[in-house]
Amino acid sequence: MTPEEAVAEQERLRPLVVPRADPGLVVRRVAGLDVSYADDDRLVAAVVVLDAATLETVDEVVVAGRADFPYVPGLFAFRELPSLMTALGELAAPPDLLVCDGQGLAHPRRFGLACHVGVLTDLPSVGVAKTPMGRFTPPGSARGEHSDLVDGGEVVGRALRTREGVKPVFVSVGHRVDLDRACAEVLRLCVTRLPETTRRADSLGRAHLR
DNA sequence: GCGACAG
């Protein structure tokens, strides 16, 4: 797949994104997705499912793969998607929400990793990035405070303070959720700056790299 | 033309 084809694929799938939640959406099981890289082209995709109420781990999957697509800003998903999809397919049961390590609608073509994974699985998804793709004014320093993440004149996500006085994370809608709900779910998962889903998937992946 | 650019 060439970068040109990747862009065309994003534009083809972009209209399928549903930026709102089903009326009765209940999130009981939340999955965290993350990919770790070795020195060569090997990588490990990890998915950890947590009970949203207790934050207890209820399922884990690790998949080894290869980075066959280069890291290109805006096309980041094409690097991690193959292995992540394989891992998701090995879960005992589909989760109610996917928490991705990267952007959702906060993307140059409004189709970041979280949107892509959401559309391919048709599961609700949110993107939680550690650095912004857009501009924002720093939110208040208390946990839960937030401000708009703006790109190209539109609000594409939110800078969310998940912990008192710590750098915010950047939340954007992936698929089948709205921004308010996305932020509420992310905040609920945060004990430290990053969601527990992301932290556990990250450590699981790293452990398997050795 | 120059800079910016998720992980």
Add this chain to the structure above:
DNA sequence: ATCTTGTCGC
């Protein structure tokens, strides 16, 4: 992404 434990500071 990755290099990386203890340590300084509020």
